[in-house]
Amino acid sequence: MCYCSKCQVLAKTGVACPSCGSKKLREVQANDPVLICTADELKCSMIRAAFDESGIPHEERMCGPGAPPSVLYGRMPSSLYHVFVPYGEMEHCEEILIGIGVLGENGTSKPDKVQTQEEDLESGSMSRRKRIFVRIASAIAFLILVWVVVTLADTCINFIKSAFSNLYG
Ligand SMILES: [Zn+2]
Structure with missing residues (x-):
C-alpha cells in the first residue's frame, strides 16, 4: 500500500495521492x-x-x-x-x-x-432525541445570554447614573 507522507493518507491506486495529487509516495509503515x-x-x-x-x-x-x-x-x-x-x-x-x-x-x-x-x-x-435536546439546550443558552446582557446593561446604566449624580448632585 502506498502512502503520502505529506497528507498522511493511503493512496489506494498507488499512482498519486488522492488528496494532493503528489506522486512522491512511499510504502506505508505500521506506525505511520x-x-x-x-x-x-x-x-x-x-x-x-x-x-x-x-x-x-x-x-x-x-x-x-x-x-x-x-x-x-x-x-x-x-x-x-x-x-x-x-x-x-x-x-x-x-x-x-x-x-x-x-x-x-x-x-x-x-x-x-x-x-x-x-x-x-x-x-x-436514534438521534432525534439528541437533536431535540440540543435545540432545547441552545434555546436555554440563548435565554441565559439575553439575561446576562440585560443584567450587564442594567449594572452599567446604574453605574453611569451614580457617577453622574456624584459629579453633579
Ligand atoms: Zn498528498
Missing part, C-alpha cells in the same frame, strides 16, 4: 499515521472514546467548519475533524468505527459528502 475518517465534533468524540477504550493511539485535527445546513436544523455549527490512526491499527480501527456506526459496512472511509446522507438517516431514528 493514516487518515481513517472525517467526522464532526459529535462523531469525533464518539471515536475518541472508542479508541481510548481500545487503547489505540489516535490524533484529531480540525479541518474546517461543518456543513452549513446543520445550523438550519437548530444545531450548533460544528467543526470537522480528520482522525488519524497508525496504519498497523487500521483494520482494528475500522472494526471499531463500524461497531459504533461511524463507518459503513463496506469499511471504506467516508468522504465529507457521505456524512450528510448519514445525518439524514440519523435524523429519522
Whole structure:
C-alpha cells in the first residue's frame, strides 16, 4: 500500500495521492499515521472514546467548519475533524468505527459528502432525541445570554447614573 507522507493518507491506486495529487509516495509503515475518517465534533468524540477504550493511539485535527445546513436544523455549527490512526491499527480501527456506526459496512472511509446522507438517516431514528435536546439546550443558552446582557446593561446604566449624580448632585 502506498502512502503520502505529506497528507498522511493511503493512496489506494498507488499512482498519486488522492488528496494532493503528489506522486512522491512511499510504502506505508505500521506506525505511520493514516487518515481513517472525517467526522464532526459529535462523531469525533464518539471515536475518541472508542479508541481510548481500545487503547489505540489516535490524533484529531480540525479541518474546517461543518456543513452549513446543520445550523438550519437548530444545531450548533460544528467543526470537522480528520482522525488519524497508525496504519498497523487500521483494520482494528475500522472494526471499531463500524461497531459504533461511524463507518459503513463496506469499511471504506467516508468522504465529507457521505456524512450528510448519514445525518439524514440519523435524523429519522436514534438521534432525534439528541437533536431535540440540543435545540432545547441552545434555546436555554440563548435565554441565559439575553439575561446576562440585560443584567450587564442594567449594572452599567446604574453605574453611569451614580457617577453622574456624584459629579453633579
Ligand atoms: Zn498528498
